[in-house]
Amino acid sequence: MNLHLVEAPEGLTRRARSFLHAHCLRVDSLPVGQYRERWLELGIPQAEIERVATYGSRWGGLALPPAPHYDGGPRILDPDIPEGSPGERWWFQAGIPRTAVPYGFMIGPNGEFGVHSDRWVPLHSTVEGWVESVALAYHAAMWAKVVTKITGDDVGALQLDGHTAVPEVAGLADTWWRGTDSLVAIYRGEAECMSAPQGRTAFIYSGLDDWGLHG
Structure with missing residues (x-):
């Protein structure tokens, strides 16, 4: 696993940028491009694949310290294959959980950051909000x-x-x-x-x- 210093994404407050520089690292993330053709064959819309690719480019591999709730939250922000169907909305994994929790951390149909088990609950309207x-x-x-x-x-x-x-x-x-x-x-x-x-x-x-x- 390769480690990289964090260059804070644009659009964050000074406080969040300082936090990322002081407490976070980047590690290798899912290479979405390698899966694009396979995902298209599975019926995943191009627009959803682009959402995953954009998320991976901006946030993929960001290793955060424990959050004060949700058993620490995701250990690493890292996407995975979108889940849903052409007749439904689509979600994809927001990150790898730090501990075993009975829900997944997901990015919702409108870019929300939330938790998903039997029901979908958006926590923040953006990933930036979670960070x-x-x-x-x-x-x-x-x-x-x-x-x-x-x-x-x-x-x-x-x-x-x-x-x-x-x-x-x-x-x-x-x-x-x-x-x-x-x-x-x-x-x-x-x-x-x-x-x-x-x-x-x-x-x-x-x-x-x-x-x-x-x-």
Whole structure:
């Protein structure tokens, strides 16, 4: 396996670019071009193959440190053969899981990053959103004076008055919120995917100064 220093893709925040440079490496990824003809023979549309190729070019082989939820998330961002049918929507693998989890990390029909088991739950509307969320979690944990974890029904009872959504994470099932001196990360995707509301989790990062809030 060949290792490469990470050149951060365009379109990420300064915080995420610094995170990739400091904590991530690139390894070899799926050579989509070698499979193109075979996938076409299997009835996979050209447009879906191009989606996989574009993802592989931008994100393939990116080895991330553990995310704070989803048993660490994907260990390596790396695509695989699209799954679906001409009469259905198409997904493909987002990355190789770090541990054995009862769902796959997938890229959805509209480019969402999410988890797929018996149901599809998009976590972020873009792959960039997932990367930004992991980077923000490391940043917040470093600068917060107090980190509080809550689960289950307590997550639904969180009061977010005075907080604004953090736009760069492109949150769907999972969201980040910024307050006057705190950041709140809410993870609902795994609970929705597994129909287990008790699995909802939130982290409250308190006591942040302006740098800790915005980085």
